[in-house]
Amino acid sequence: MPPSPHYPVTSPAFNALSIRRAPVALLLMGLLQLGLWLYYCLHDFYGGARLLVLPVHAGLKFGMAHPQIAQMLTSPAGYFSTSSRGDLLYHPVSLCDYFLFFTIGDLTILDALFLAGLGYFLYCTLRRLPAGPEFTLAASRVVEFSGLALISMFVLKMIFNVFVIEVFKSKTQGLFQLAILSSSTLYVVAGLLLTLCANLLRRGQQLQQEADLRSGL
Numbered sequence: 001m002p003p004s005p006h007y008p009v010t011s012p013a014f015n016a017l018s019i020r021r022a023p024v025a026l027l028l029m030g031l032l033q034l035g036l037w038l039y040y041c042l043h044d045f046y047g048g049a050r051l052l053v054l055p056v057h058a059g060l061k062f063g064m065a066h067p068q069i070a071q072m073l074t075s076p077a078g079y080f081s082t083s084s085r086g087d088l089l090y091h092p093v094s095l096c097d098y099f100l101f102f103t104i105g106d107l108t109i110l111d112a113l114f115l116a117g118l119g120y121f122l123y124c125t126l127r128r129l130p131a132g133p134e135f136t137l138a139a140s141r142v143v144e145f146s147g148l149a150l151i152s153m154f155v156l157k158m159i160f161n162v163f164v165i166e167v168f169k170s171k172t173q174g175l176f177q178l179a180i181l182s183s184s185t186l187y188v189v190a191g192l193l194l195t196l197c198a199n200l201l202r203r204g205q206q207l208q209q210e211a212d213l214r215s216g217l
Contacts, residue, residue: 023126030119037112041102043096051089052101054168055179058084062175088176097171100164106182110160114153118146136208140201147194156188 044050058069065078070084092098099109125142129135160211161181 023123023217026119026126027123028119033107034112034116037104037107037109040104041098042110044102045092045095045098050092053102054088054090056086056088056168056176057179058086059169059172059174059176061173069186072211085179100167108157108160108183110157111184114149114156118149121149127166136201136205140198140205143194143201144198147191147196147198150187150191150194152191154184154191157184157187 041057058066061071069082069086071082073080073082090101092101102109129138131143164181165178166175
């Protein structure tokens with residue numbers, strides 16, 4: 001039955017408990033993915049074959065010694081170049097190598113640490129969000145910081161990838177080079193969207209304040 005137009009419709013009450021459940025779930029998810037990453041990494045290093053299958057490109061020295069791995073073939077449609085890219089069965093010599101080169105899908109140690117840290121940050125901040133009109137301003141700050149952190153993570157991931165590529169090249173004496181690693185453009189896309197949402201939240205609060213001032217006159 002629709003509400004009578006003669007009686008004002010009250011808005012739902014602020015439910016602090018439901019808001020505080022979300023950061024707990026985010027914290028558990030962040031810690032769980034970090035725990036799984038560390039478990040599989042350490043289990044493979046201490047209890048496995050200590051063997052990493054890494055996509056690599058043959059370096060100049062290795063390519064010149066094995067010219068058959070890349071050839072230029074002619075065809076009616078044009079020239080076809082066989083690739084020098086392949087999978088290298090790499091034997092890490094230390095746990096540090098595993099931390100640098102071991103991945104689960106596209107998830108590196110940097111991604112796992114960042115997601116766990118972001119979950120902890122949201123847990124510490126969202127559970128202390130105030131009730132009332134000041135909620136919007138505090139929430140917009142949390143969303144904006146999360147967006148900036150995601151954008152910064154995109155840059156850090158690029159720097160991390162360059163560092164890993166150079167370390168691997170040095171460890172193989174230039175024989176192989178890691179294939180181009182993912183820079184995770186989703187980080188920057190999600191960061192921009194969260195930054196936009198934070199601006200919209202602040203703008204909504206400003207409009208609400210202006211409406212309250214006009215209604216009080």
